[in-house]
Every structure is written in C-alpha cells, then in structure tokens.
Amino acid sequence: MAKLRWGMIGGGEGSQIGPAHRLGAGLDGLFDFTAGALDHRPAEGRAYGQRLGLAADRAYGDWQEMLAGEKGRDDRIDLVTVATPNATHFEITKAYLEAGFHVLCEKPMTMTVEEGEEIVKIARAxxxxxxxxxxxxxxxxxxxxxxxxxxxxxxRIRLVKAEFAHGHHADAGDADNPRVRWRYDPAQAGVSAQFADCGIHALHMASFVIGQEAERLSADTVSCIESRELEDDAMVNLRFDGGAVGRLWTSSVALGRQHGLTLQVFGEKGGLRWAQEQPNQLYWMPLGGRVETIERGEAGLSPEADRTSRVTIGHAEGMPLAFANIYADLAEAIRAEKEGREMDPAANLYPRAEDGVRSMAAVFAVAESGKAEGAWTDARPPMFR
Known part of the structure; x- marks a missing residue:
C-alpha cells in the first residue's frame, strides 16, 4: 500500500510542536513527508526542509509558494498540516481547502467565530x-x-469535571519575556489567553468523551499577575446540550502542576477518571462497587482503544503517539474516499472544523462572561444555535 503524501507549513527548527507532528505523521508508515514551508524566513525554511529529507523543489520558502507548487502536480500532497502562528491559520487553511487539499490545522482553527464558520462552510462545500x-x-x-x-x-451523564492547569507562567518576573508576554497581549492573542491556549483542550475533551456540546457557560476569569491584560486563570461552569453539568478549571499560575490535563466523568451508574500525565491508566468506579484500574493495552477494551494502542501493556505511550492516532484517523478517511468505501467507524474520531468553531465560540463566551462577572452566556456559534 503506497504511502499518502504529507506536507507541513510551520513547525520549523526549534519549534515546540513541529517535531511532535513529524513523529506522529510518520510513526505508522502511512504518510511520507513530501513537502514543506517550515519557516517564516524562506532561506532557513528551505534549508531545514532539505536537512529533513525534502527534495529541493519541494522545500518551499513560504506557504503561497508551496500552494502554487503543489496544486499543479500529479503527485501533489494528500494532506497539509498548518502549524503556524495562530493569526495565520484562517488564511492558510482557507486557501488550501479551496485548492482541494485536506487540512489538519493546529488549534485555534481561527481567531474569530465568523472565520470559523466560514471554514466549516468551505470544508462542507x-x-x-x-x-x-x-x-x-x-x-x-x-x-x-x-x-x-x-x-x-x-x-445518564450527570457531571463532567475537566482541568488543564499548569504553573509555567507563574513568575511575575517573566513579564517582559517575549515567549510568555505575547500570550497575554490582546493585540497578539485575541480576547483570551489561558482559556484559548489550554482551556479549549479541556473543553473539547469533555465534549468528545460525553458526546455533548457546550450550550451555555458562566466564567470567572482573573489575571493573578496584575500586569497581564488577559487572564491567566479561569473557572468555567457549563451546561451541555444533553443535560450534563460541566466544571472546568484552567490556569497558568498553578505552581506544582506540570501539564495538568485531567478529566472526570460522573454518571448514574459509575464514574471515570483519567490524567494525561499518567495516560496508561483509567480509573473506573461502578455504582456499588470498588475502584477498578483499566490498563491501556489490556484485553477486552473497545475497538476504539484497541485500534489506537501500539505497544504492549505496561509500556508508556505519550503525546506523539496520540498525535499519530489523529494522523491514522485521517489516513483512513483519505484512503476510504480514494477507494470509494466507508471508513472504519473506530477511526472516525478526528476533531473537525465544527469542533474548531465551537471552541472559538466558547473562547468569546468566556471572555464576555468574565467581563460581566459570570453572567450566563450562549457558548454556541450562531450557525449551531
């Protein structure tokens, strides 16, 4: 089976996210890294791409050059990943979708709800x-x-509690550190800092697991470091469209927390607890029973879990392998389209543009509610109301 061709925009040398994508895309041998525009500096991007093994004519100087070069080729890329600064996501994603390419965009998909709705419409069209x-x-x-x-x-799901709290921006002395400062600057980050950066991961995971979407929310946002214009801590109460209640805490000043992404789900017949820093264990408490530990890789799990587990039980799987599962989903979707068949339902779980626009609507709702001292606010994008 021939590999699919994959291209990347952004994620250049020194990037935090670029290596995770390259590992994830290449892990299962489903994609061949074929084209890239990896740096905002054209010469550096071309050179780095070639050091990674790209052919000289497919190590591009910028995304526009890559689009022009790829769309006319018989062996054009099947999928492009957009891993550039947030404010550029909309323009690049829109251009590649309209040119007929499949796109995986880093979050946030767009900077506004209106842009997000436009991307949804373009993808559908x-x-x-x-x-x-x-x-x-x-x-x-x-x-x-x-x-x-x-x-x-x-x-029936009664309550979901999500957290994404770390302490890596807790030093007030970092106020002038450019790697930190931009995150709390409305001119660069938009209307939200911590919730837009981390909180939307926790919200998406909650919705993904319980199969319900946020309908309205009430937010308490604060800048614990007073020089920051945007929030570094937020507590959000949620009501989901299937009746579940949500509690979400996200923070960048929680000293002692490293990554801090956790999820707990409580239903009528039992509860679940999982933490990203210990991803091989899931804790299950059935009503009237005792806490059970479910181990990744053990026998008898769901098809969705079996399909996404690669190494034997007891060995850790981490973030690049989670990314690889998204890429494996996309490879199955693209191959199914090429072959004119239905895709494996256990793979039909990749986050979509609809998830991206719902997240952006929640970002703006949190900002609005926070300014209004926690007033309940519609969390849905207009197109889904």
Missing part, C-alpha cells in the same frame, strides 16, 4: 477534510472513555 489538532483526544484510554459512555456503562 469542497468536500475536503478540515481537521483540528485537539491531539489529546488521540489517547487510547480517552477513546475508551468515549466508548464506555456511548455504550451506556455510566448511564
């Missing part, structure tokens, strides 16, 4: 995939949680 990299939903046991909820193991 062109029939192209527009996926959004909520990569933590690729973890095997997160997918098993979703399967357990869907098959009714927990009964």
């Amino acid at each position: 062109t029939g192209r995939i527009c996926a959004v990299n909520y990569g933590y939903s690729g973890y095997s046991l997160v997918r098993h949680m979703r399967a357990m909820v869907a098959r009714g193991d927990l009964g």
Whole structure:
C-alpha cells in the first residue's frame, strides 16, 4: 500500500510542536513527508526542509509558494498540516481547502467565530477534510472513555469535571519575556489567553468523551499577575446540550502542576477518571462497587482503544503517539474516499472544523462572561444555535 503524501507549513527548527507532528505523521508508515514551508524566513525554511529529507523543489520558502507548487502536480500532497502562528491559520487553511487539499490545522482553527464558520462552510462545500489538532483526544484510554459512555456503562451523564492547569507562567518576573508576554497581549492573542491556549483542550475533551456540546457557560476569569491584560486563570461552569453539568478549571499560575490535563466523568451508574500525565491508566468506579484500574493495552477494551494502542501493556505511550492516532484517523478517511468505501467507524474520531468553531465560540463566551462577572452566556456559534 503506497504511502499518502504529507506536507507541513510551520513547525520549523526549534519549534515546540513541529517535531511532535513529524513523529506522529510518520510513526505508522502511512504518510511520507513530501513537502514543506517550515519557516517564516524562506532561506532557513528551505534549508531545514532539505536537512529533513525534502527534495529541493519541494522545500518551499513560504506557504503561497508551496500552494502554487503543489496544486499543479500529479503527485501533489494528500494532506497539509498548518502549524503556524495562530493569526495565520484562517488564511492558510482557507486557501488550501479551496485548492482541494485536506487540512489538519493546529488549534485555534481561527481567531474569530465568523472565520470559523466560514471554514466549516468551505470544508462542507469542497468536500475536503478540515481537521483540528485537539491531539489529546488521540489517547487510547480517552477513546475508551468515549466508548464506555456511548455504550451506556455510566448511564445518564450527570457531571463532567475537566482541568488543564499548569504553573509555567507563574513568575511575575517573566513579564517582559517575549515567549510568555505575547500570550497575554490582546493585540497578539485575541480576547483570551489561558482559556484559548489550554482551556479549549479541556473543553473539547469533555465534549468528545460525553458526546455533548457546550450550550451555555458562566466564567470567572482573573489575571493573578496584575500586569497581564488577559487572564491567566479561569473557572468555567457549563451546561451541555444533553443535560450534563460541566466544571472546568484552567490556569497558568498553578505552581506544582506540570501539564495538568485531567478529566472526570460522573454518571448514574459509575464514574471515570483519567490524567494525561499518567495516560496508561483509567480509573473506573461502578455504582456499588470498588475502584477498578483499566490498563491501556489490556484485553477486552473497545475497538476504539484497541485500534489506537501500539505497544504492549505496561509500556508508556505519550503525546506523539496520540498525535499519530489523529494522523491514522485521517489516513483512513483519505484512503476510504480514494477507494470509494466507508471508513472504519473506530477511526472516525478526528476533531473537525465544527469542533474548531465551537471552541472559538466558547473562547468569546468566556471572555464576555468574565467581563460581566459570570453572567450566563450562549457558548454556541450562531450557525449551531
């Protein structure tokens, strides 16, 4: 089976996210890294691309050059990943979708709800995939949680509690550090800092697992470091469209927390608890029973979990493998389209443009509610109201 051709925009030398994407895309031998425009400095981007093994004529100087070069080729790329600064996501994603390419965009998909709705409409009109990299939903046991909820193991879901809290921006002395400062600058980050950066991962995971979307929310946002214009801590209460209640805490000043992405789901018949820093264990408490530890890779898990587990039980799987599961989903979707068949339902779990626009609507709702001292605010994008 020939590999699919993959291209990347952004994620250049020194990038935090670029290596995770390259590892994820290449892990299962499904994609061949074929083209890239990796740096905002054309010469450096071309040179780095060639050091990574790209042919000279497919190591491009910028995304426009790459678009022009790829769309006329018989061996054009099948999928492009957009891993550039946030404010450029909309323009690049839109251009590639309209040119007929499938796209995986880093989050946030856009900077505004209106842009997000436009991307959804373009993806639907062109029939192209527009996926959004909520990569933590690729973890095997997160997918098993979703399967357990869907098959009714927990009964009706009453409450979901999500956290994404770390302490890596807790030093007030970092106020002038450019790697930190931009995140809290409305001119560069938009209307939200911590919720837009981390909170939307926790919200997406909650929705992904319980199969419900946020309908309205009430937010308490604060800048614990007073020089910051945007929030570094937020507590958000949610009501989901299937009746579940949500509690979400996100923070960048929680000293002692490293990554801090956790999810707990409580239903009529049982509860689940999972933490991204210990991703191989899922804790299940059935009503009237005792806490059970579900291990990644053990026998008898769901098809969704089995499909996304690569190494034997007891060995750790981490973030690049979760990303690889998103890429494996996309490879299956693209191959199914090429072959004129239905895709494997256990792979039909990649985050979509609809998830991207819902996240952006929640970002603006949190900002609005925070300014209004927690007033309940519609969390849905207009197109889904």
